[in-house]
Amino acid sequence: MRFNGFIRPDGKVGIRNLILIMAVTDCVEGIGQKICETVRDSVLITQNHGCLVVGNEQVIHNMVGVAENPNVAAVLLLSMGCESLRPEIVAERLSKSQKTVEILTCTKEGGTRNVIEKGIKIARKMRDDADKVTRQAADVSDLTIAVKCGGSDTSSGIASNPSVGAAVDKLVDLGAKVIFSEPIEAIGGEEELCRRAANETVARKIRELVSAEEKMYTVQGAEMEFMCKGNIIGGLTTIEEKSMGSLHKTGSAPIVGVLKNNRTVLEKPAERGVYFQEGTHFDAMTAAHFVAAGAQMIVFTTGVGAGFNNALAPTLRVCGNVSVIDKVIADIDIDASNIMRGKESVKDVASRIVEAIIDVANGKKTKIEDDGYSSFVFYRRDPRLEYFVFEKNKKGGNIQ
Amino acid sequence: MRKAIVMAASDNVATALESIGANDDVEILSTKNEVMSHTKARESIPFGYKMAVSNIEKDASVFKYGANIGKSTSEIKKGELVHVHNLISLRVSLPESVKKEVLLEINYRKPTGRG
Numbered sequence: 080m081r082f083n084g085f086i087r088p089d090g091k092v093g094i095r096n097l098i099l100i101m102a103v104t105d106c107v108e109g110i111g112q113k114i115c116e117t118v119r120d121s122v123l124i125t126q127n128h129g130c131l132v133v134g135n136e137q138v139i140h141n142m143v144g145v146a147e148n149p150n151v152a153a154v155l156l157l158s159m160g161c162e163s164l165r166p167e168i169v170a171e172r173l174s175k176s177q178k179t180v181e182i183l184t185c186t187k188e189g190g191t192r193n194v195i196e197k198g199i200k201i202a203r204k205m206r207d208d209a210d211k212v213t214r215q216a217a218d219v220s221d222l223t224i225a226v227k228c229g230g231s232d233t234s235s236g237i238a239s240n241p242s243v244g245a246a247v248d249k250l251v252d253l254g255a256k257v258i259f260s261e262p263i264e265a266i267g268g269e270e271e272l273c274r275r276a277a278n279e280t281v282a283r284k285i286r287e288l289v290s291a292e293e294k295m296y297t298v299q300g301a302e303m304e305f306m307c308k309g310n311i312i313g314g315l316t317t318i319e320e321k322s323m324g325s326l327h328k329t330g331s332a333p334i335v336g337v338l339k340n341n342r343t344v345l346e347k348p349a350e351r352g353v354y355f356q357e358g359t360h361f362d363a364m365t366a367a368h369f370v371a372a373g374a375q376m377i378v379f380t381t382g383v384g385a386g387f388n389n390a391l392a393p394t395l396r397v398c399g400n401v402s403v404i405d406k407v408i409a410d411i412d413i414d415a416s417n418i419m420r421g422k423e424s425v426k427d428v429a430s431r432i433v434e435a436i437i438d439v440a441n442g443k444k445t446k447i448e449d450d451g452y453s454s455f456v457f458y459r460r461d462p463r464l465e466y467f468v469f470e471k472n473k474k475g476g477n478i479q
Numbered sequence: 480m481r482k483a484i485v486m487a488a489s490d491n492v493a494t495a496l497e498s499i500g501a502n503d504d505v506e507i508l509s510t511k512n513e514v515m516s517h518t519k520a521r522e523s524i525p526f527g528y529k530m531a532v533s534n535i536e537k538d539a540s541v542f543k544y545g546a547n548i549g550k551s552t553s554e555i556k557k558g559e560l561v562h563v564h565n566l567i568s569l570r571v572s573l574p575e576s577v578k579k580e581v582l583l584e585i586n587y588r589k590p591t592g593r594g
Contacts, residue, residue: 233529267570311578312585313527320548402526402527
C-alpha cells in the first residue's frame with residue numbers, strides 16, 4: 080500500500096517536514112522559543128534533566144533518536160556554553176543521518192539577543208531548504224507506527240483497543256513496524272504476550288522488562304500510584320484488568336522484538352512486526368520514546384476522550400466511549416463507540432483506522448494537530464533508584 | 480432491559496454497557512452480541528463498571544477476558560458491583576486514599592441487608 084512521503088538522505092521516510100530546534104539544556108529554552116515563534120513548521124524541544132552527562136546517558140540516546148526521526152528535516156542545537164552536555168555530543172552522533180545539523184552557543188555568540196537573531200536566520204534557511212523537498216512515492220513498509228492507550232476506561236478494552244489491534248494486524252501484514260510500550264500495563268498480561276513472542280529470547284526479554292517495571296512500583300514501604308483516578312472512575316479496578324484491555328491494541332501478530340531504551344542503548348525496529356519498547360506509561364514521555372525509536376505517527380486510544388498531542392509525531396485519536404463521545408468528538412479522529420452499541424464491528428472500525436493512517440501519512444492533519452501540543456518530555460530513570468531497586472540485590476535488573 | 484458484556488465464556492463478571500439501576504433486569508451479551516443469560520442487578524452499576532454474573536466467594540479469583548484480574552476481598556453475590564471495595568490486584572496495590580476518593584465520588588453505598 081503506497082503513500083507519498085519525504086525521503087531523507089539516509090533513506091528513511093518522513094510524513095512531516097519539520098525543523099527541529101533542540102535546547103540541549105533548559106537554560107536556552109527561552110531563546111529557542113523566540114526562534115521557533117518566527118519559523119513556520121518548526122518545533123522546540125527542551126531537555127530538562129540538567130546539563131550533565133554522567134547520569135543522563137539515556138536522555139542523550141533519546142535526543143539523538145528524536146533528531147534522527149524522519150519527520151525532522153534539519154536540526155538546530157542550542158546551548159548556553161558551560162554545560163557538560165555539549166551539543167557536539169549530539170551532533171557527532173547525527174552524522175550518519177546526513178541531516179543538516181547546526182549548533183549555536185549563547186556565550187559564543189555574544190549573548191541572548193545575538194543568538195536569537197542568528198538562530199532565526201539559520202532556522203529560516205533550514206525552512207526554505209526543507210520546503211524545496213517534495214513528497215515522493217513510499218510504502219507502508221516505510222512506516223513505524225506507535226500505539227498507545229490513555230485515559231483508559233472499560234470502553235478502551237472493549238471498543239477502541241480491539242479495533243486498533245485489528246488495524247495493527249493489517250498494517251503488519253502490509254509490512255509496517257508497530258511499537259507499543261507501557262510495560263506496567265503488561266502486568267497480568269505477560270503470558271498472553273509471551274505466547275506471541277517470535278522466539279524464546281523475545282519471551283525472556285518480555286518477562287524481564289515487565290518484571291523490572293513491577294519492581295519499580297512495589298518498593299516496600301513506598302506507596303505509589305500507578306494508574307490514574309480517571310481509569311478507576313472509568314471502571315477499571317486492577318492493573319491486571321487494565322493490562323488485559325490495553326494489550327488488545329497490539330493485535331495478534333507475533334512480537335518480534337523488545338526494544339531497549341535505557342542508559343546503555345536505544346534500539347530501533349529493523350523489520351516488519353510488533354515490538355515492545357522498554358519505557359514508561361506516562362503519555363508525553365512515552366511519545367518521546369516512540370519518536371526516538373523512529374515512529375512517524377502515534378495511534379492513541381482514549382477511554383474518556385482525553386489525551387496528549389505530540390509536536391513531532393501526528394497523533395490519531397480513537398475513542399469508543401458512548402457516554403462521552405458527543406462531548407469530545409471534535410478531538411476524535413475515529414469514533415469507535417458503535418462497537419459498544421453493537422452497531423459496528425471491530426473489523427469495520429479497523430478498516431477506517433487503516434485508511435486514516437494512510438491519509439495522515441499523506442499529509443492530512445489529525446483533528447488536534449497544530450492545536451496545543453503537549454510538552455515533549457524526555458523520560459529518565461534515576462540511576463540511584465535503579466541501583467537500589469535492581470543492582471544492589473543483584474536480582475532482576477534491566478533487560479539483558 | 481439493560482445490557483452488559485462478558486469478554487470470555489469463563490468470566491465471572493460482566494461490564495455494564497450502560498448505567499444499570501438497582502433491581503434492573505440485565506441482558507448479558509457475548510462479544511459477538513449473542514445473549515448469554517439474564518440477571519437482576521442487586522445495586523446500581525455505573526456505565527463501564529463490573530457486575531458479578533455468579534456468586535463469588537471471599538478470596539476467590541475474578542475473571543475478565545478469560546484472565547485472572549485479581550481476588551475478591553469479601554463474598555460477592557451475583558448482580559452486585561465489583562470494584563475497589565471488594566476486588567484487589569494480586570500484583571500491585573492501589574493506595575487506600577485513592578480507593579476512598581473513588582468510592583466517595585461514585586456515591587457508593589453498601590447494598591441493604593449486607594453487614
